[in-house]
Amino acid sequence: xxxxxxxLDYLLHILILIGIYAILAMSLDLLVGHxxxxxxxxxxxxxxxxxSAALLSVHFGIPFVLSVILGMLTAILASxxxxxxxxxxxxxxxxxxxxxxxxxxxxxxxxxTGMTRGPFGIPGIPPPSILGLPIRSxxxxxxxxxxxxxxxxxxxxxxxxxxxxxxLRGIREDETFTRALGKNTVRFKxxxxxxxxxxxxxxxxxxxxxxxxxxxTSFTVMESILVISMxxxxxxxxxxxxxxxxxxxxxxxEALRFVGLPNDVAANLRQIAYGGGLVTMMMFRPQGLIGKYxxxx
Amino acid sequence: MESFRCKxxxxxxxxxxxxxxxxxxxxxxxxTSIIGPNGAGKTTLINLLTGFxxxxxxxxxxxEHDITRLAPDRIARLGVARTFQDLKLILQVPVLDxxxxxxxxxxxxxxxxxxxxIGVAKxxxxxxxxxxxxxxxxxxxxxxxxxxxxxxxxxxxxLTLACCLATEAQILLLDEPVAGVHPDMADKILDLMRTLxxxxxxxxxxxxxxxxxxxxxxxxxxxxxxxxRAQGPPREVLERPEIMEAYLA
Numbered sequence: 001x002x003x004x005x006x007x008l009d010y011l012l013h014i015l016i017l018i019g020i021y022a023i024l025a026m027s028l029d030l031l032v033g034h035x036x037x038x039x040x041x042x043x044x045x046x047x048x049x050x051x052s053a054a055l056l057s058v059h060f061g062i063p064f065v066l067s068v069i070l071g072m073l074t075a076i077l078a079s080x081x082x083x084x085x086x087x088x089x090x091x092x093x094x095x096x097x098x099x100x101x102x103x104x105x106x107x108x109x110x111x112x113t114g115m116t117r118g119p120f121g122i123p124g125i126p127p128p129s130i131l132g133l134p135i136r137s138x139x140x141x142x143x144x145x146x147x148x149x150x151x152x153x154x155x156x157x158x159x160x161x162x163x164x165x166x167x168l169r170g171i172r173e174d175e176t177f178t179r180a181l182g183k184n185t186v187r188f189k190x191x192x193x194x195x196x197x198x199x200x201x202x203x204x205x206x207x208x209x210x211x212x213x214x215x216x217t218s219f220t221v222m223e224s225i226l227v228i229s230m231x232x233x234x235x236x237x238x239x240x241x242x243x244x245x246x247x248x249x250x251x252x253x254e255a256l257r258f259v260g261l262p263n264d265v266a267a268n269l270r271q272i273a274y275g276g277g278l279v280t281m282m283m284f285r286p287q288g289l290i291g292k293y294x295x296x297x
Numbered sequence: 298m299e300s301f302r303c304k305x306x307x308x309x310x311x312x313x314x315x316x317x318x319x320x321x322x323x324x325x326x327x328x329t330s331i332i333g334p335n336g337a338g339k340t341t342l343i344n345l346l347t348g349f350x351x352x353x354x355x356x357x358x359x360x361e362h363d364i365t366r367l368a369p370d371r372i373a374r375l376g377v378a379r380t381f382q383d384l385k386l387i388l389q390v391p392v393l394d395x396x397x398x399x400x401x402x403x404x405x406x407x408x409x410x411x412x413x414x415i416g417v418a419k420x421x422x423x424x425x426x427x428x429x430x431x432x433x434x435x436x437x438x439x440x441x442x443x444x445x446x447x448x449x450x451x452x453x454x455x456l457t458l459a460c461c462l463a464t465e466a467q468i469l470l471l472d473e474p475v476a477g478v479h480p481d482m483a484d485k486i487l488d489l490m491r492t493l494x495x496x497x498x499x500x501x502x503x504x505x506x507x508x509x510x511x512x513x514x515x516x517x518x519x520x521x522x523x524x525x526r527a528q529g530p531p532r533e534v535l536e537r538p539e540i541m542e543a544y545l546a
Binding site: 155158159162163164165166167169170173174176177178179180181182183184185191195 | 347349368369370371373374378379381385386387388389390394397398399401403404405406407408410411412414417420421460464
């Protein structure tokens with residue numbers, strides 16, 4: 001059977017989305033799986049990266065690599081503004097604080113029309129170019145996303161396997177004990193929050209320049225919950241778990257398109273099947289598909 | 298060793314006085330035991346000295362350094378380590394990982410160190426060797442690769458003590474180190490405390506077991522309603538009938 005051009009484009013599109021979501025899931029896992037901090041603000045940092053890249057490239061013609069760096073720095077700055085007062089909060093209070101931050105950022109994306117054009121979004125974002133070579137084809141973009149995902153994997157792995165990662169696990173398991181051993185747990189949490197935000201912003205930069213259009217609806221709290229689902233389903237605190245989670249949750253809805261459901265009910269049934277799968281996973285394998293750490297014990 | 302003392306220390310919880318105007322200087326290189334009935338303020342005193350609870354008034358000093366308002370991790374880095382009544386350990390990881398976590402001043406604990414790994418492997422090796430040496434000292438070397446959660450209760454108490462040692466602290470504050478432990482294991486822990494005292498460490502421990510106090514304490518402080526009821530060598534303090542009566546009551 002011959003693969004048509006449109007089919008190939010579709011497959012490459014899925015691969016690009018998997019790559020972007022894998023970066024988001026790996027970066028969120030630094031908080032959720034490694035440190036035990038449940039954040040629902042990841043889409044806000046993703047959006048910050050996307051809007052930074054979009055505004056810088058559309059209005060100032062800033063090259064791709066520089067716009068990614070500036071997008072990451074913006075996310076780091078925002079994470080510090082959020083985390084310095086909020087990371088002293090614990091458990092549910094911290095989750096509520098991240099929710100508030102997510103809503104504030106979404107409010108800015110949606111309402112600061114002079115800067116973001118609000119719900120109309122930002123169109124005409126130029127494709128990325130590296131060393132003067134524009135990356136226009138999907139296959140080239142797949143390579144670009146893979147490079148970013150591999151870099152992200154390396155950063156997360158190095159942190160995870162280092163003494164720094166050991167302290168993060170200490171915070172996750174017993175913060176009081178970790179403090180009593182002389183570790184400044186607030187400093188560790190602020191730093192890992194900044195790293196996680198910066199990596200999420202890099203995914204946002206890729207997303208904006210891939211689609212050439214962004215709107216606030218891509219950065220809602222539901223997007224944050226989707227990324228949390230990827231981490232939890234794949235396996236929080238494991239090296240490959242978030243990647244597996246991203247593959248499953250990007251491909252599953254796409255696969256359900258081909259089941260042959262009637263068009264008028266397909267979307268709703270997909271959501272029900274998707275939700276049912278999540279609940280089943282949480283009941284029978286809370287540590288995720290390949291993880292060891294049972295999130296939410 | 299620097300002196301360790303508190304001056305005019307008071308703390309109330311919801312209007313109830315837990316600690317009332319305490320002035321204590323803990324003797325260096327000695328084992329001091331704090332005894333008293335339940336609710337006397339013993340654990341609160343350790344929480345105040347280690348920064349886990351802020352006093353309403355009063356000061357804590359390590360040498361000339363005022364540590365009253367310092368965060369617990371800062372006080373720990375100054376050389377004051379503690380254990381908790383409810384055992385605190387990372388149970389889901391091996392014994393050795395708990396020890397490695399406790400090692401101070403690790404270059405690999407900075408973000409740059411974690412990402413670039415410069416000198417981290419060698420440092421990890423040194424810390425591992427030291428952790429194994431300390432596990433040997435407390436008799437847990439064989440258990441280094443076991444999960445901390447798989448140890449017996451007494452072994453977990455030993456491990457918490459070993460973690461304190463791994464921080465290189467000179468002052469150890471132990472909250473009921475032998476409570477609920479098999480007598481053989483209790484002997485082992487008490488012997489270890491004596492060895493550490495002989496090496497020059499200041500040990501402050503809370504204990505309900507009077508025989509353990511008699512065996513190893515050089516100095517006893519009796520707390521009652523947050524105040525020092527008596528203090529001195531155990532043979533003097535523990536012979537006073539009014540103390541024993543109040544304590545046993």
